[in-house]
Amino acid sequence: MKYYIIAGEASGDLHGSNLMKALHKEDPNANIRFWGGDLMQNSGGTLVKHYRDLAFMGFVEVVFHLKTILNNIKICKKDIANFQPDVIVFIDYPGFNLRIAKWAKEQGFKTHYYISPQIWAWKESRITAIKHDVDKMYVILPFEKEFYEKKHHFAVEFVGHPLIDAIHNQPAIDETVFRTENQLNEKPIIAILPGSRKQEITKMLSVMLSVVHDFPAYQFVIAGAPSQEFSFYKAFIANENIKFVSNKTYDLLKIARAALVTSGTATLETALFKVPEVVCYKGSWASYQIAKRIITLKYISLVNLIMNEEVVTELIQENCTSKRISEELKKILESKYRENLLHKYSVLEEKLGGIGASEKTAKWIVADLK
Numbered sequence: 001m002k003y004y005i006i007a008g009e010a011s012g013d014l015h016g017s018n019l020m021k022a023l024h025k026e027d028p029n030a031n032i033r034f035w036g037g038d039l040m041q042n043s044g045g046t047l048v049k050h051y052r053d054l055a056f057m058g059f060v061e062v063v064f065h066l067k068t069i070l071n072n073i074k075i076c077k078k079d080i081a082n083f084q085p086d087v088i089v090f091i092d093y094p095g096f097n098l099r100i101a102k103w104a105k106e107q108g109f110k111t112h113y114y115i116s117p118q119i120w121a122w123k124e125s126r127i128t129a130i131k132h133d134v135d136k137m138y139v140i141l142p143f144e145k146e147f148y149e150k151k152h153h154f155a156v157e158f159v160g161h162p163l164i165d166a167i168h169n170q171p172a173i174d175e176t177v178f179r180t181e182n183q184l185n186e187k188p189i190i191a192i193l194p195g196s197r198k199q200e201i202t203k204m205l206s207v208m209l210s211v212v213h214d215f216p217a218y219q220f221v222i223a224g225a226p227s228q229e230f231s232f233y234k235a236f237i238a239n240e241n242i243k244f245v246s247n248k249t250y251d252l253l254k255i256a257r258a259a260l261v262t263s264g265t266a267t268l269e270t271a272l273f274k275v276p277e278v279v280c281y282k283g284s285w286a287s288y289q290i291a292k293r294i295i296t297l298k299y300i301s302l303v304n305l306i307m308n309e310e311v312v313t314e315l316i317q318e319n320c321t322s323k324r325i326s327e328e329l330k331k332i333l334e335s336k337y338r339e340n341l342l343h344k345y346s347v348l349e350e351k352l353g354g355i356g357a358s359e360k361t362a363k364w365i366v367a368d369l370k
Contacts, residue, residue, distance in 0.1 A: 001029070001086040003087055003089060004080055004089070005032060005033075005038065005089045005091065006036075006091065006093065007051060007092070007093060008092070008097070010226065011193065013036045015162045015166075016034065016091050019089070019091075019114060024043075026365075027366050028122075032044070032045035032046070033047070034047060035076065036050070036051055037092075038226055043130075047288065048075075049072065050227075052227040069095075069096070076100055081235070083125030085109065086110065088101075088112070090134075091114050094117030097113070098126060101134055102130070105133040105141070106199065107133075111135050113130070113136070115138070116140070118295075122274065128147075129278060131152070136365075137155075137362045138157050139159070141306060142353065143305075143306070159357045159364075160352060160360065163269055163272055164353075165358050167250065167272050167273065170254075173254055175254075178196050178251055182245045184245075185219060188217070190218045190256065190258050190259065191249075191256040191258070191275065192208050192221065192222055192225045193261040193266045194208060196227055198232065198272070199245055206236065207280070208234060208260045209239075209242060211326040215241075221252055226247040230271040233326065237257045249266075250273070253269065253270060253275050257275075258275065258277065258332050259277040259278075261280065262281060267301040267312065268287055268301075268302040268303055272348075276332035278315060278325060279300065279303075279312055280315050281300060281315070282316075282320050286364065299314060302317060303348060307344065307351070311345075312341070313328045342359055
């Protein structure tokens with residue numbers, strides 16, 4: 001059967017790649033075209049467009065790139081029409097995917113959505129489009145099933161969180177070899193996860209690295225995104241205690257003592273690797289002013305949202321300063337604070353439903369087609 005998958009970000013590429021592997025197991029003759037990244041390309045399919053050409057963050061930034069976004073939508077529709085898939089699978093990325101879903105439904109294509117848009121955070125009005133344009137929805141957060149079914153009377157399948165699969169499937173590493181290959185010294189590591197888009201990396205790295213001089217006993221290691229070249233990060237490496245690894249975030253988290261993390265999927269990844277973290281976020285002034293008026297959530301990190309309490313400290317906008325980051329980082333390096341945080345991480349993992357999200361979703365998709 002023919003599958004068309006659309007992912008527009010690094011996290012979507014990861015989850016899309018694992019879904020593709022599961023689809024190939026369920027359907028050995030699967031023919032897959034996709035929008036995504038390197039991980040999906042390595043999973044056996046035909047790449048139409050890379051997510052690095054799609055990822056625009058912030059309200060103002062989207063307006064500036066509207067022409068490009070509209071052109072990408074046009075390209076996508078044409079490619080789907082030519083490919084004639086048996087099903088289209090959307091992975092998060094709602095601004096783009098819901099527009100394609102509307103068109104696809106009108107054209108008579110089956111529409112499945114894996115990893116729900118976070119309409120419980122903002123734009124809850126999108127539920128109308130989802131109920132009209134999406135045939136099947138697979139959700140990955142425990143509270144989403146209740147949100148959809150009880151509040152909006154829309155049946156969904158809770159499949160568990162695919163990050164548990166991705167992390168569970170990671171091979172062990174030799175720490176000594178990893179340090180040697182990446183020119184890291186013997187100092188304990190504070191991982192820096194500044195995001196995957198140039199805009200957010202530029203915003204976050206300067207303030208994150210501004211605390212390096214407060215922690216001379218540690219080395220700060222930037223986790224480079226697969227979509228960005230080292231030359232882009234080079235300007236931020238101004239201290240011998242600042243190191244860099246590219247496209248090895250999971251290996252880095254396996255040996256990190258603590259982490260500074262930009263909000264997003266990385267906050268949950270870091271928690272599942274049992275690394276104490278401080279969540280940091282700064283957007284453009286205009287985008288932040290818009291966001292705080294329309295987003296009513298108590299927290300911005302997935303860790304805190306799932307637990308419904310402040311498990312990890314969130315430093316947002318004007319609170320995201322060198323002084324505050326340094327204070328919170330010192331806390332999570334202390335033994336007593338760490339022990340409590342690691343216990344909360346274990347509870348978090350239990351809530352996420354165990355392994356098998358990709359396989360469950362693939363089985364549902366293939367069964368529906370049959």
